[in-house]
Amino acid sequence: GAGVSQxxxxxxxxxxxxxxxxxxxxxxxxxxxxYRQSLGQGPEFLIYFQGTGAADDSGLPNDRFFAxxxxxxxxxxxxxxxxxxxxAVYLCASAQDPSSTEAFFGQGxxxxxx
Amino acid sequence: xxxxxxxxxxxxxxxxxxNLPCNHSTISGNEYVxxxxxxxxxxxxxxIHGLKNNETNEMASLIITEDRKSSTLILPHATLRDTAVYYxxxxxxxxxxGNKLTFGGGTRVLVKP
Numbered sequence: 001g002a003g004v005s006q007x008x009x010x011x012x013x014x015x016x017x018x019x020x021x022x023x024x025x026x027x028x029x030x031x032x033x034x035y036r037q038s039l040g041q042g043p044e045f046l047i048y049f050q051g052t053g054a055a056d057d058s059g060l061p062n063d064r065f066f067a068x069x070x071x072x073x074x075x076x077x078x079x080x081x082x083x084x085x086x087x088a089v090y091l092c093a094s095a096q097d098p099s100s101t102e103a104f105f106g107q108g109x110x111x112x113x114x
Numbered sequence: 115x116x117x118x119x120x121x122x123x124x125x126x127x128x129x130x131x132x133n134l135p136c137n138h139s140t141i142s143g144n145e146y147v148x149x150x151x152x153x154x155x156x157x158x159x160x161x162i163h164g165l166k167n168n169e170t171n172e173m174a175s176l177i178i179t180e181d182r183k184s185s186t187l188i189l190p191h192a193t194l195r196d197t198a199v200y201y202x203x204x205x206x207x208x209x210x211x212g213n214k215l216t217f218g219g220g221t222r223v224l225v226k227p
Contacts (some may be wrong), residue, residue: 030211031213033212033213033214033215035215035217041219042199042201042218042219043158043215044217045214045215045216046215047132048212048213050212055212056212056214085129091157091158092207093157093158093213095212095213098212098213100213101160101163102160102213103160103213103215104160105156105157105158105159106157107155107156107157
């Protein structure tokens with residue numbers, strides 16, 4: 001596809017369960033970002049990948065959150081022992097390189113922890 | 115990155131110009147002003163950015179004051195599809211920072227017929 005693809009679009013899980021959220025960036029984009037957006041607020045930065053490595057993970061709220069990008073393209077955000085407070089829309093964005101002026105966002109995954 | 119201040123909401127009449135203000139009084143010399151918008155149930159979308167000169171593209175115009183402490187995004191002829199939350203963001207453009215964006219609350223713009 002032409003844009004950033006995120007799957008699933010919606011995920012409902014029980015408190016304490018493990019979830020994985022997937023992001024397919026635009027082909028050729030080396031920079032990839034994860035954000036989290038709670039209802040009524042702006043997106044909040046979580047982690048930034050340049051290629052396969054996490055260049056900045058300062059936004060991850062705690063050690064229950066982890067993200068990988070093993071081949072420098074697809075990324076997976078992993079959340080262990082989910083809590084109700086983790087409920088939010090998780091957005092992924094990609095950019096051609098770190099100095100690019102524009103980041104392209106996917107439509108997000110809406111995570112609901114019940 | 116410097117903090118920005120925007121009005122929480124504003125209405126605009128369809129076909130008229132929408133002028134969205136943003137204050138960034140602590141902006142540094144190497145920080146750019148970026149605007150993104152987020153239509154309901156979609157991810158944010160890049161609109162425009164600038165350093166100190168006014169900028170125009172097919173979507174909007176960006177006017178930055180001479181002291182760079184504030185800016186205005188202008189949508190010249192607002193349509194109903196421009197209803198969205200508009201975010202003004204200040205960031206340093208460097209490889210180390212990447213495209214990390216610090217979003218505030220934005221301005222919720224409602225374009226009315």
